Amino acid sequence: MPQLSFFRIFIIAIVCFSSLLFASPNFFYSTVDKKLNNPKETSSWPDFLPSTLVKLGLDLRGGVYMLLEVKTDDVIREKFDFLWTDVRSSLVKKRKELGSIRRIDTSGDQLKIEIGKSENIDFAIKEIDKFNSSTELFSSRWSGSVQKDILDISSMENIITITFSDEQKRTLEKQVIEQSLEIIRRRVDDTGTREPTIQRQGRKRVLVQVPGLGSSEELIALLGKTAKLTFNEVVSIDSSSNLTAKLDEIIVGSEQNKDLFYLLKKRPVVSGENLTNANPSFDENGLPAVSFNFNPSAALKFGNYTKDNIGSPFAIVLDDVVISAPTIRSHIPGGSGIITGNFSVEESNRLAILLRSGALPAEIEVLELRTIGPELGRDSINAGKLAALVGGLLVLTFMWLSYGLFGLFANVALALNIILVMALLSILGATLTLPGIAGIVLTIGMAVDANVLVFERIKEEIKKNSTIYNSIKIGYEKALSSIIDANVTTMIAAIILFFFGSGPIKGFSVTLGLGIITSVFTALLITRLFIDLYMLFYKPKVLRV
Amino acid sequence: MLLRGLFNQSKEIQFFSFSNLLSYISLGAIFVSIILFFILGLNYGIDFRGGTMFMVSSSEKIKVSDVRNTLSSSNLGDVSISQATNPLETLSAGTLTSTDNIFIIKVEKTEGQNIEIKVKALLLNKVPDIKFLQIESVGSKVSSELVRNGMLAVLFAVTSVLVYIWLRFEWQFALGAVVALIHDVILTIGVFSILRYEFNLSIVAALLTIIGYSLNDTVVVFDRVRENLRNFKSVPLLKVLNMSINNTLSRTIMTSVTTLLALFALYFLGGDVIRGFTFAMIWGVLVGTYSSIFVAAKILLILDVKRNWDEKDSKAGTQF
Numbered sequence: 023m024p025q026l027s028f029f030r031i032f033i034i035a036i037v038c039f040s041s042l043l044f045a046s047p048n049f050f051y052s053t054v055d056k057k058l059n060n061p062k063e064t065s066s067w068p069d070f071l072p073s074t075l076v077k078l079g080l081d082l083r084g085g086v087y088m089l090l091e092v093k094t095d096d097v098i099r100e101k102f103d104f105l106w107t108d109v110r111s112s113l114v115k116k117r118k119e120l121g122s123i124r125r126i127d128t129s130g131d132q133l134k135i136e137i138g139k140s141e142n143i144d145f146a147i148k149e150i151d152k153f154n155s156s157t158e159l160f161s162s163r164w165s166g167s168v169q170k171d172i173l174d175i176s177s178m179e180n181i182i183t184i185t186f187s188d189e190q191k192r193t194l195e196k197q198v199i200e201q202s203l204e205i206i207r208r209r210v211d212d213t214g215t216r217e218p219t220i221q222r223q224g225r226k227r228v229l230v231q232v233p234g235l236g237s238s239e240e241l242i243a244l245l246g247k248t249a250k251l252t253f254n255e256v257v258s259i260d261s262s263s264n265l266t267a268k269l270d271e272i273i274v275g276s277e278q279n280k281d282l283f284y285l286l287k288k289r290p291v292v293s294g295e296n297l298t299n300a301n302p303s304f305d306e307n308g309l310p311a312v313s314f315n316f317n318p319s320a321a322l323k324f325g326n327y328t329k330d331n332i333g334s335p336f337a338i339v340l341d342d343v344v345i346s347a348p349t350i351r352s353h354i355p356g357g358s359g360i361i362t363g364n365f366s367v368e369e370s371n372r373l374a375i376l377l378r379s380g381a382l383p384a385e386i387e388v389l390e391l392r393t394i395g396p397e398l399g400r401d402s403i404n405a406g407k408l409a410a411l412v413g414g415l416l417v418l419t420f421m422w423l424s425y426g427l428f429g430l431f432a433n434v435a436l437a438l439n440i441i442l443v444m445a446l447l448s449i450l451g452a453t454l455t456l457p458g459i460a461g462i463v464l465t466i467g468m469a470v471d472a473n474v475l476v477f478e479r480i481k482e483e484i485k486k487n488s489t490i491y492n493s494i495k496i497g498y499e500k501a502l503s504s505i506i507d508a509n510v511t512t513m514i515a516a517i518i519l520f521f522f523g524s525g526p527i528k529g530f531s532v533t534l535g536l537g538i539i540t541s542v543f544t545a546l547l548i549t550r551l552f553i554d555l556y557m558l559f560y561k562p563k564v565l566r567v
Numbered sequence: 568m569l570l571r572g573l574f575n576q577s578k579e580i581q582f583f584s585f586s587n588l589l590s591y592i593s594l595g596a597i598f599v600s601i602i603l604f605f606i607l608g609l610n611y612g613i614d615f616r617g618g619t620m621f622m623v624s625s626s627e628k629i630k631v632s633d634v635r636n637t638l639s640s641s642n643l644g645d646v647s648i649s650q651a652t653n654p655l656e657t658l659s660a661g662t663l664t665s666t667d668n669i670f671i672i673k674v675e676k677t678e679g680q681n682i683e684i685k686v687k688a689l690l691l692n693k694v695p696d697i698k699f700l701q702i703e704s705v706g707s708k709v710s711s712e713l714v715r716n717g718m719l720a721v722l723f724a725v726t727s728v729l730v731y732i733w734l735r736f737e738w739q740f741a742l743g744a745v746v747a748l749i750h751d752v753i754l755t756i757g758v759f760s761i762l763r764y765e766f767n768l769s770i771v772a773a774l775l776t777i778i779g780y781s782l783n784d785t786v787v788v789f790d791r792v793r794e795n796l797r798n799f800k801s802v803p804l805l806k807v808l809n810m811s812i813n814n815t816l817s818r819t820i821m822t823s824v825t826t827l828l829a830l831f832a833l834y835f836l837g838g839d840v841i842r843g844f845t846f847a848m849i850w851g852v853l854v855g856t857y858s859s860i861f862v863a864a865k866i867l868l869i870l871d872v873k874r875n876w877d878e879k880d881s882k883a884g885t886q887f
Contacts (some may be wrong), residue, residue: 081840089709160784238702239684391683391704398622398700398840405838413832417825424821457769460833460841464776464848467829468783471822475787478818502792507735508783515726519772522720524713527772534776 026554030151034547038438041445047073048444076447078233079455079529082403085233086241089389092202092226094195095131097384098186101194103143105184107269107288109135109150120146126181131191133184140180147175147182157388198383199226202221206386208379209244226443227389238393248341248385249295249376253324254286256335256347274337277345278364284344285335291327296320300377302370305362310370313360314377321357329353338363340373406459413463414440421470425477428567430553432473435544439469442540443533452536455529465537472545475501481567490565499547505545509538579594579813582806582860583868589861593750596743607760612767613673614704615717617710618644619682621672621678622651622701625694637689643682644675651839669700669839677886717771720753724778736789745787747858751781754854755847764843773847780826780848781855783821785863791815792864796872804872808864 047054047067054073069074078089106125113123113135121138124324154173174185186194203222210218210232232241245455257271265285267273276282296317305312316324328336328350337347338361345363364374377555418436421429443462448456480497488496515537519531556562613620622691623629631648638646672690676682683702690697705713725748733741752774759766791811799807827849833846 058772068839109739167827237699240635305589364742387706388704389706389709391702393699393702395698395700397624397698402840405836409833409835409837412830412836416832420825420828456838456840457772460837460844463833463837464826467826468780468822470825471783471818474818474821474825478815478821481817482814500794504787507790508788511728511731511782511786512776512779514731515724515775515782518724518727519775522723523772524768527768530769530772530776534779 026558029550030547034551037442037543038548040436042443043445044072044074044448045441045444046071048076048448051075067126074447074448074451076444077451077453078403078457079398079453080233080392080399080452081278081394081456082399082406083233083565084236084237084394084399085231086238087390087392087394088232088238088241088245089223090206090228090229090230090381091387091389091390092199093385093387094198097198098131098156098191098194099546101186102131102184105153106133106135109133109153109184110269112149112152113137113146114117116145131185132406135182135184137180143177143180143182147177148183150175150182153467180429185436195226199228201383202386202461203228205379206245206381209375212375212379213240213244228386234396236393236395238391242388242391243372244375245386246388247376248382249294249373250341250381251377252290252339253292254288254290254337254339255327255331256337257285257287259284259335259347274339274342274344276347277340277343284337284347286344290339291336292316292320292324294377294381297377297380300374302367302374303360305360309362310359310365311362312365312370312374312377314358316357318357321355324357324359325353327357332479387550406456406463410459410463410466414466417466417470421473426551426566427556428477428480431549431556432470432477432545434552435473435548436466436469438548439537439540439544442544443536446536446540449532452532453529454533457527457530458533458540461530461533461537465541466503466533468512469541469544471502472505472542473549475504475508476549477567480565483566484565491507491557491561493565494557498550502546505542509542513538574602579809580707580816582809582812582864586861586865586868590865593858593862596757597750597753600753600760603757603760607622607724607763609756609760609766610763612765613691613705613710614767615710615714617705617707618676619672619674619686619704620702621686621690621699622669623672623690624669624698624700625696626668627696628668629694629697631670634672634690634693638674638686639695641685641689643686645673646675647673653733685733686718687721713768716802717768720771721774721778724748724775725752728778728782732786736793737872739867739870739872740789740793742870743863744782745853746866747863748778748781749783750858750862751777752852755850758850764846766847767843769841769844770847773844773851775852776848777855780852784822784856784859788812788815788864789867792867793871805868808868812860812864819856819860823852826852 050067053065053067054075054471057063057067058075101553110123112123113120115363117123119139119142121142122136125134127134135146135150137143146477150173154175169480172186172190174187176183176374199222200497203220206228207218207220208231210220210266216234218233219229221229223229230241230245230321235241248332258265260283261281265273265283270288272286272288274284274286276284287431296319298315298317300312300314303311315321332350332352335347335349337344346361348362361373414436418433421432422435423429440462443465476497479501480493483493484490485495513535516531516535520528523531584616631650635646635648638648644698649671651671672686674682674686683704687699725745729741729745730749732744755774755777759770764770786809791814792808795802795807795811795814799810802810829850830845830849836847
């Protein structure tokens with residue numbers, strides 16, 4: 023007769039009970055969801071029950087999925103341009119010793135300088151080495167501390183090559199990405215959307231998921247702009263591009279007039295980093311504008327500059343375009359002002375958000391963009407539910423017709439199997455996607471496999487005229503090897519899917535993998551328990567499987 | 568019970584009597600699939616090709632040629648439009664109704680937001696009550712990565728399986744199982760190139776699941792082969808194989824049927840979004856079941872297998 027240890031029943035009962043408990047909120051999704059959203063209102067869902075719901079993927083609830091790449095290389099290039107202006111002005115002072123000074127490689131992530139007198143190259147290197155602990159180069163706000171030995175300086179004949187050490191590059195990359203993540207988060211949060219997910223992916227990518235958003239337009243408008251704001255001194259304005267820029271100057275186009283170009287000083291007087299606040303407002307003519315405040319040190323700089331340059335124009339530059347260039351009419355001491363331009367109300371709103379969140383340290387490229395409307399999501403859920411229900415019923419009926427009572431045992435195990443998967447999904451905080459539902463439906467079909475293997479073995483043993491008890495015992499023993507091999511191989515596929523798949527496909531691999539574990543558990547322990555109980559209490563003379 | 572007697576036939580089916588013919592058919596099918604793949608290619612979705620996809624619905628009938636003309640003249644690259652069957656023909660619960668016509672429009676270019684706004688404006692102009700159900704845009708950088716990842720995943724899955732079966736059984740078994748898998752994967756690709764169904768990320772997921780499932784089947788048969796080889800040492804291999812397939816036949820059929828029942832429910836009721844996926848799975852289950860009997864076992868027969876299973880062999884793996 024079968025052995026029924028109290029321990030075995032206890033374990034199984036605990037697992038079943040707790041999984042039922044944790045899966046239960048999902049069967050009353052809308053009630054629990056309402057409760058979670060309005061915690062103050064009284065709800066029909068009791069407090070003592072768990073209220074963790076399975077997270078629905080974007081394909082089921084609708085929303086925007088966006089994969090972005092931060093162009094960190096641009097930042098490194100920009101750093102070298104910056105360094106070059108400094109190095110040059112320092113070397114120029116020593117022209118007597120060094121001869122002509124020229125930058126020969128302007129493209130890559132290095133700075134190559136050619137000097138006229140190669141015999142004095144060591145002298146030049148010594149000069150450049152002074153920049154090695156330069157605070158200037160890393161003093162932008164995404165650097166935490168001042169680094170030493172950030173540059174690798176090498177020389178060949180009369181050419182000096184300056185690069186960042188690998189470690190330095192990596193640190194810089196990390197800083198840029200972290201800063202970008204922070205700014206993206208601020209901008210997305212400012213749109214007032216619910217539960218956006220923003221996570222780093224790989225080396226320089228960021229994944230943004232915003233559920234419930236019906237269109238990506240607003241999001242792109244917010245994330246597609248670096249929003250680098252600077253206030254620059256205007257050298258001259260010309261109607262065509264026949265301006266020539268000196269080394270410390272730059273030619274910039276105008277937002278309002280295509281034919282107008284500005285020659286500006288490269289170094290800004292103040293920049294967007296120094297803003298403490300920005301809000302949409304209106305100018306004296308009632309047109310949309312953005313008002314801003316500087317921090318004290320920038321306010322002082324701005325005040326002094328306006329005092330000294332009354333009557334001359336002053337350029338407000340956003341992402342390398344002059345949005346307006348008002349003439350300074352008086353000394354502006356308070357560190358606040360407004361930006362005017364040809365804004366609509368939405369644009370001024372958006373610009374305020376952008377300025378508040380700060381400039382992105384590098385440009386962002388949208389690699390992948392998926393928008394799922396809420397209607398489609400809702401219909402996918404309904405379709406998935408229906409398919410699961412019908413598929414489940416078909417399988418249950420088929421099992422009952424094929425194996426009779428034993429089929430019913432397997433069916434109860436199958437139902438518990440689904441509940442277990444739901445409970446595990448809730449506990450693990452995994453995301454349920456449409457392919458995930460497909461995974462569950464597939465599990466319904468495949469979960470009976472372990473039971474089928476056992477039942478077929480039992481049948482064979484009965485044919486060999488073993489005793490009933492022995493048939494069951496041997497059936498289980500002999501089927502075990504097949505069950506393990508069969509499920510391990512499917513598990514391998516699920517694990518590979520998890521690591522190679524993205525988004526919804528990952529969701530499929532999760533439910534498939536969980537389904538495999540739970541189906542083995544239910545087939546080997548729960549169905550077995552039913553059979554043993556049946557044997558103990560009914561003591562059947564003939565086994566009909 | 569109704570179905571109980573169904574598989575209880577005591578007569579052994581001779582699976583290998585037509586096995587040579589079937590081998591040629593399988594080889595031919597593989598050959599044709601490869602040819603089709605190279606001639607027709609696959610109807611890649613934007614996941615792999617890059618581009619922008621719009622799934623739209625409208626209560627009016629959209630004139631496909633009209634929309635195509637508008638879009639084609641707008642310098643958007645290759646444009647394709649197809650009508651999708653309404654996933655809700657059998658449902659009334661959603662916001663979509665069965666009178667809605669659902670179309671899928673694909674545009675070659677991505678270049679971020681501009682294409683999306685442009686196409687949206689063009690379509691709204693033509694069909695005022697249009698609803699945008701889903702918009703997907705995949706850049707070429709990501710799409711080539713997805714292709715690479717997809718191929719790596721399939722390759723990696725096949726190799727892991729080869730190693731696992733080699734450890735648990737013998738190299739002949741591993742080879743047999745892997746040939747069966749490759750057979751399944753190639754035939755699935757062949758079917759997708761001939762039927763012009765969209766081949767996207769979810770189909771790769773289906774391929775991997777097919778690998779898992781087909782293997783499941785093969786392993787169950789092999790497991791029985793190993794057992795019978797131990798028990799019937801003097802019986803010729805052909806007979807042992809045939810016996811093993813017969814032993815496991817009812818299980819093979821039962822599991823295939825339950826899986827197919829669930830899959831058909833998904834295919835007809837699960838909506839358009841996963842229809843391609845479920846189609847691949849249904850095909851995979853059918854081909855996988857066939858291949859575990861007629862390909863994997865046949866390879867085993869051709870390769871011949873060592874019979875002295877009782878002698879301990881470090882490579883032969885542990886018996887559970």
